[in-house]
Amino acid sequence: MAEATIPTFMRGKDKIMSLSDAVKTFIKPGTCICPGGFSYTKKPFALAREVIRQDIGNLFITMNGGASICEFWCAAGLVKLLDTTYIGLEGIQPVAYSVRRSIQDGTVDVEDYSNYGFGLRTVAGRYGWPFAPLMSEFGTSFMDHDTFGKMGLRGKKADGSWIHPSIAPARAAVIEDPFDGWGLRPHAFEGGDATSNQTNFLDQVRESTAYTGNKGVKCILVPPILPEVTIILAQRVGEKGTTRIEGIWGPDNEQAISAKNCIVQAEKIVTEEELRAQPYSNTIAMQYIDAIVQVPYGGFPGQVPYYYDYDWDFWRAYTQINRKDKAEVNKYIRDWVMEDEWTFLATRPGDGYPTITGTKGLERLFELRADALYGYRPGLARPL
């Protein structure tokens, strides 16, 4: 095939970039970023640290599943808008403290969806749907709030362009189900939703006049997420962008495809041929990937299934740090990331928190190595 006929995304190896160049090229002040991964798992922390090093502020974060990256960015004072669901650090700190404090003191404005609602938004983004339907936010207070609407960020400007290209003109919309509840898995409703509960819930739904004033089944529509940049972490990425994720996918596939641009942080860049041997095992096709950065261990202090486990001791200490004075936390996070990723990886693991062995740097990282038979490290101490 002549070079000229090869689509741009398939040409050469120009998607492979340094960490610093990838961030400089795609992330600007105010960019709408969608961090991938789930909770502590497969979070692209190297890219997140580079954003802090380059001090790119005023960010708009849209994300599903865990707040660990957002926590660091809020600690560094880089976030302005947050479109999200649950914002905790899982078991170690149920509400990520820097995120919570930034919302409470008005530094960050937050739009909140249920986990399911947000998940559907990512699915809509992936498939190019104009919206996705759900019912689970009915009866909750989600429907009463619209932060971005109140801020005047929704809708169009006088010239017809969107006020914010990554913010939908409405938080959600309610419609009457044109199929009258036909598709709501009737076997789960008709005659009761359980053998012990003979209430025909669907009949009650049909009688309700809530939300529209009319009787009948209603449905909430939520808009897709359309981030400007999605950042994800994958174990193996082909030199042209084919991405193979092993272990939990989280919302990575949907979020990568929803975005205008996607940067993938790879544990290892391999040949496309290696990944084509089992094409059905690949997660994201090359045309959705715009930049590839190779940072082995770049998921630290998080976990990358089969490669390394998360550093529990770090998180345990960090949840003491992030409760300190805001300026002190900001200084800590900026000192913690150091001047470049290699210096960081060679120095910071095991530094500034107690561990059983007291090892630091790469030696500490290798203590976190996962057993490939399990995907994690059995026996890793997780004291509370």
Add this chain to the structure above:
Amino acid sequence: MERKRMRARITEEDLRLSERVEPKESFETWQKVIDAAWDMTIVAVAYNDMRIPLKRVPETLESLESTISSVTDEKTLDVIEEEVKTGIRHFSDILEGARDSRERMDRILRATWNRRVQLKT
């Protein structure tokens, strides 16, 4: 004892970040260590997927072997022959790759021990 110490409250002293120190080992050396570790991991993960069927293959082959004496059609023997020849090709590749890697691992362990002795003297 160590775990008890870990459960103790983290002190302010524990949380202090160190001053920048030059890494003792070079970036290039660590890159090579990680590169080899990640490649061995990729193979280990793939092996994990075939671990159970691989253990099953000797049993199914044994069962096939015992059936050969009762085959009545020569065309069946053709099929068996073809399947086993394909198996030999694939399994020889696996064996060759595994043997080659395993030998190198032994050499690395010897070299590591030698280097350790040199560093001590």
